[in-house]
Amino acid sequence: MTHSEALITVDNLTMAYGDFVLQKELSFTIRKGSIFTIMGESGCGKSTLLRHLTGLKRPAAGDIMYNGINFWKQPLKKRVQLMQKSGVLYQSGALWSSMTIGENVALPLQQFTDLTEDLIREIVEIKLALVGLKGFSSYLPSAISGGMKKRAGLARAIALDPEIVFFDEPSAGLDPISSKMLDDLILELRDSLGATIVIVTHELASIFALADDSIFLDTETRTMLATGNPRILAKNSDSSKVRQFLSRSTSVRD
Amino acid sequence: MNPECVSQINDDGDALSLCFSGPWTISTLPFSLPDVPSLLTDGISSLYFNTDRLEQWDSAFLVEISAITEMAAELGITVVTDGLPDGIRKLLRLTRKKTVIPPSSNSLESGLFEEIGKQSLALVKESVQMLTFTGDIFLAYIRFFTGRARYLKKDFTFFLFDCGPQALPIITLISFLVGFTLAFIGAVQLKMFGADIYVANLVGLTMTREMGPMMAAIIMAGRTGASYAAQLGTMQVNEEVDALQTMGINPLDFLVLPRMTALILMMPLLAICSDFIGIVGGFFIGCFSLDISPILYYEQTIKAVHLNHFLVGMIKSVVFGYLVAFCGCLKGMNCGRSADSVGKATTSAVVTSIVLIVITDAGFTFFFNVLGI
Structure with a gap:
């Protein structure tokens, strides 16, 4: 691509x-x-x-x-x-703890679109299915694991089809x-x-x-020390620090 | 151009093709689709899509396609998705990945009896929590008095300062206004009988026996009890309490004892302040509104308020101090692991404290009345 x-x-x-x-x-x-x-x-x-x-x-x-x-x-x-x-997925998922997973994903759709509640519910189900959380709509954030919180946060981040x-x-x-x-x-x-x-x-x-x-x-x-494709930077960056970082080493020198 | 969908059935009558054109996005809703369910049930064995003239798509289109393909799959119709955009095909594949749902779904809807059952169980659980916490506190105080409790002295002095001198301004203001209001209401009634001077008795007795300790306790429940619950609740959320436990430090000794002891020690002092300021409030009304001589008002107050009245107030304030600290610490220590539960713990601490204060006060009043004190 x-x-x-x-x-x-x-x-x-x-x-x-x-x-x-x-x-x-x-x-x-x-x-x-x-x-x-x-x-x-x-x-x-x-x-x-x-x-x-x-x-x-x-x-x-x-x-x-x-x-x-x-x-x-x-x-x-x-x-x-x-x-x-834009949509943002925060480190902890940052789900609103008083709302269910479905309500978390639905909120941006309710606030920023004129969609009907039925359609919002369908979109929420699709978004949750996309991140592998189909059927978790009625769960509270406290009832799911850390990884699932992140995926639910991702479903919320992509709720409005962000660029x-x-x-x-x-x-x-x-x-x-x-x-x-x-x-x-x-x-x-x-x-x-x-x-x-x-x-x-x-x-x-x-x-x-x-x-x-x-x-x-x-x-x-x-x-900034460097910008570019990390695979190329790992080998050819002018900065030893960048090469060290990308090769997870403490011994790379200029 | 509007979003359009045209259906075509092949010559053999067994294949349905849906041709989409125009933009199919949330902003072009509502879509007008042909009656797909009836088309699908008419001897159709396979479903095709044509999106050559589809201009734009987003979640709204995905929802439609997902619904159509699911419907077709349920009817046993072969769905050929080759004609769909790559993105939609990938998204459809993602939505069909199997997920394992744990059995305990968090249903928000429950019937009346289920709700009564849940609330009863919650009440039992809360009572057990309170009893357990009381026992834990008792053991913690044994460790405290035998010098085995591990806590920071500077924490203790901080809490002493926080719930003592720091609380004085608000206690002063509220108590003054309570004494002021009591005197006003009493004056209106007593004036009718020419017994203005007894305003001093009314204010003096009410403040020392009831309102002084109670107002101080209610203010401290909203101020310090809530703050204890929020502090300890946040520490639970941040796993700070777990960190103490894993280091071998008893959180009750380290977190609860300094807070509780500070409030129990400071509450009688705040009640004394509240008594005095309330009487001063009444004194203002007596002298400036009822024209009672300041000396007379003072002497009447001294005559009315005896040491036992004052001691009754002091006993109450110590118990109220314990109740406020107990509820704040109990709710904070039993707080859940989310931001939401910190809010609930704080509210619950204040409400429980106030309810317990009022119930205990009624009990005390009855008890002292029986004893004739």
């Missing part, structure tokens, strides 16, 4: 908490229909970058463009419309088999829905299995 058209363009982004600059001079492109991974050590700002990309945090400097539209230069109403084109789906460390806390199943599901959903996928992860197996493109954030220099 070839993906050439840019869906998200990040230009010279600086992320900061008050005066503390977490990352600076970040520039990269996420292509339509591709799977993009955000990599880096713990605490380097991966999840913060995700918050910037999902429109939850305003950049300290720089621009984030969706289909050529500068997100933060739009009025609030337009920004909300743009945000509705782009963000994943915050989807493999965290999952056993290798569940993690592999989730990776396969992400690939199948990308291929069938044609959605663009952005994943924050430091799981090498997931990175190599899924990513078309990636970015590596560094804690020391507080900027």
Whole structure:
């Protein structure tokens, strides 16, 4: 599959908490229909970058463009419309604990479409079936396992057929088999829905299995060290740190 | 262009083909489909799709196709999905993957008798929880007094400060207004009999025996009891309580004892404050609204309020302090593992505390009345 058209363009982004600059001079492109991974050590700002990309945090400097539209230069109403084109799967699933799984998935459909309750119920069943949770609609989040919560969170994230789906460390806390199943599901959903996928992860197996493109954030220099296909970066990156990270080694030297 | 679906049956009359054209998305709903069920039952043995002229599709189209294919499969008709877009074929395959559903479905609907049964069992469970917790607390206090309980001294001083001096402003405000209101209502009635001066008796006795301890307890139930339940509940959710247990530290000693002891110690002091401020509230009304001389009001209060009245209030406040801390800690420690259960634990702690305070107060009043105190 070839993906050439840019869906998200990040230009010279600086992320900061008050005066503390977490990352600076970040520039990269996420292509339509591709799977993009955000990599880096713990605490380097991966999840913060995700918050910037999902429109939850305003950049300290720089621009984030969706289909050529500068997100933060739009009025609030337009920004909300743009945000509705994306779905997010949070690390813990972030299901609303007082609602059943079905109600969790139905909520965005009830809030943002004029569909009838019957059709919403059918769509919810289909979405739950897609993630392997057929028949779990009436369960409360507290009654299902961690892996199932993530899949239910994914069903909610794709409820509105988003153009782009963000994943915050989807493999965290999952056993290798569940993690592999989730990776396969992400690939199948990308291929069938044609959605663009952005994943924050430091799981090498997931990175190599899924990513078309990636970015590596560094804690020391507080900027990106590399961007590109992780398989190529593992062998040919100029940065020894990136090669170390991708080969899970402590001995790679320039 | 509108979404359209045309049905075609082949010359042999055994194959149905559905030809989709235009955009089939949520935004182009409602779709007009031919009467597929009746077409399928007419000697059809296979179903084909043609989507050459399909422009766009999303979940709405998937729902339609899924319903049609399921219907056809139930009727034993062969469904040929080659004509569908790749994405739809993959999605259909995903939706048909088998899932294993555990037997205990969380049904939200239940009948009247089932509901009565559930509530009764919940009540029994709660009573057992309370008794067990009481026993655990008793054992924890034995460890505490024999110096074997493991807890942080700074936690204890923090809770002493939190439920003592920190609570004074709100206790002062509410108690002043309660004394003020009592005096006002009493004054209207007593004035009719020319017994204005007895406002001092009314306010003094009511505040020291009943309202002082009770108002302090109710405020502390909403303020500190709720906070205990929320703190301990959140610790349960974050597995902090489990972490203590795995380290061999008894969570009751470490978390519950400092909180409970602090509140039991501070509650009588808060009640004394509440008594005094309530009497001051009444004093304001007596002096400024009923024109009673301040000295006279003071002397009448001293004459009316005896040490035993004050002690009755103090005994009550110690018990109320225990009840508020008990409910807050019990609900927090038995909280579930979700954010939702923290909210429920907090609400339940406040409600249970207030109910127990009022019931206990009625019991005390009856008991002291029988004893003639």
